[in-house]
Amino acid sequence: MERPTYKRVVLKLSGEALAGQQGYGIDSDMISTIAEQVKDVFDLGVEVAIVVGGGNIWRGIAGSAKGIDRATADYMGMLATVMNSLALQDALENIGVPTRVQSSINMQQVAEPYIRRRAIRHLEKGRVVIFAAGTGNPYFSTDTTAALRAAEIEAEVILMAKNKVDGVYSADPFKDATAKKFETLTYLEVLNKNLGVMDSTASSLCMDNNIPLIVFSITERGNIKRVVLGDKIGTIVKGSV
Numbered sequence: 001m002e003r004p005t006y007k008r009v010v011l012k013l014s015g016e017a018l019a020g021q022q023g024y025g026i027d028s029d030m031i032s033t034i035a036e037q038v039k040d041v042f043d044l045g046v047e048v049a050i051v052v053g054g055g056n057i058w059r060g061i062a063g064s065a066k067g068i069d070r071a072t073a074d075y076m077g078m079l080a081t082v083m084n085s086l087a088l089q090d091a092l093e094n095i096g097v098p099t100r101v102q103s104s105i106n107m108q109q110v111a112e113p114y115i116r117r118r119a120i121r122h123l124e125k126g127r128v129v130i131f132a133a134g135t136g137n138p139y140f141s142t143d144t145t146a147a148l149r150a151a152e153i154e155a156e157v158i159l160m161a162k163n164k165v166d167g168v169y170s171a172d173p174f175k176d177a178t179a180k181k182f183e184t185l186t187y188l189e190v191l192n193k194n195l196g197v198m199d200s201t202a203s204s205l206c207m208d209n210n211i212p213l214i215v216f217s218i219t220e221r222g223n224i225k226r227v228v229l230g231d232k233i234g235t236i237v238k239g240s241v
Contacts, residue, residue, distance in 0.1 A: 005230035008047040008123060010155045011038070012146040015055035017163040017218055018084055024056055026087050034161075034218065035091035038128065040225040042097055047123040049153060050130045051146040052088060054080030060138070074138035078105060081142060085132035086110060098127045104136030104145075116152050123153065143202035151209040158211060159227055160197070161218035167235035168197050168215050185237045197237060206237075213237040 013034065020027030042048055057080035063073030085101045092099045100122045103111035111132055112118065122129045134145045150158050164174075168190075171179040187207035190197050197203065197215060206213055214227050216234030226233055 002044060002229055004041075004044045004046050004228045006046060006156045006228055008153065008155045009041075009049070009228065010146050010150040010153070010158045011048060011050045011224065012143065012158055012160045013050060013052045013088075013218070014161075014163065015053035015057060015080065015084055017161060018052070018087070019056035026056065026084065031087055031091045032094075033221065035088065035095055035097070037218070037221065037224045038092060039095055039097050040222065041228050042128060044225070044228065046228055047126075048128045049119070049123065049149060049155065050085075050088065050128065051142055051149060052081055052084040052130065052132070053142040054078070054084060056080075057083060071138040074134075074140075075105075078133040078136070081134060082107065082111065082132045085130045089130055092128055099130060100127050101130045101132050104131070104133040119149075120153050141199050141202065143198040144205065147198070147202040147205040147209075147211065150211050151205065155211070158206065158213045159224065160213055160215045161224065162215060163218055165215075166217035166220075166233070168195055168237070170195075182235050183232070185235060187237060187239060190237055197235075207239055210239050212239075 018026050018031050020030035054077045058077050060074035060077035064070040082103055089099045089101050101111040102114040102119055104114045106113055119129050131149050134140060134142050146158050168182045169179040173179040187203050190203050191200060214234055214236050216223055216227055
């Protein structure tokens with residue numbers, strides 16, 4: 001019997017991860033693969049909450065750079081995360097995983113409102129919970145959402161699944177052949193070296209609440225399960241090494 005290292009996790013997925021090779025929109029094959037990986041972890045008895053980005057549809061910062069009011073652009077990005085969350089919910093339920101979407105922006109026809117105690121109850125009852133619409137506030141990223149929700153539901157770890165890299169590097173490995181991959185880091189090192197793992201708000205929130213972060217590649221099938229079982233893959237970021 002495989003014994004998971006963690007009982008309750010927050011899985012952070014970028015919007016780009018759902019786009020697959022096409023780079024934009026939602027790739028049905030990719031989202032099905034991700035759903036199957038989540039099911040592998042769910043079947044171990046792990047309580048799984050998911051935060052999905054919206055960059056495959058809309059990025060608030062990119063929109064504001066084109067002249068759209070920053071708050072408006074961010075709200076548009078939040079709506080993109082709702083679309084991704086509903087697509088992921090559909091993929092999970094198609095393979096028998098009970099799922100609830102909770103949105104930080106009220107839209108009761110398609111999602112529950114985010115209520116902390118209800119989210120925890122869903123997890124305890126064996127449902128995957130997908131947190132949509134970020135924090136509900138502009139100027140905050142979905143990385144910050146993952147850190148905030150992890151603290152609120154008392155998750156043991158944040159699993160940050162990347163679709164291009166397999167950990168944290170000293171520089172962009174696609175541009176710098178000498179880039180070094182880190183096995184472990186502290187949040188202070190991430191902030192001081194400006195490594196761009198998460199934005200500074202999210203990193204500080206994780207550091208203050210002592211929530212470890214594991215950065216790994218989602219493109220290799222089975223990696224989410226491997227991380228949950230305690231395999232040493234990717235990069236682990238924590239309060240102290």
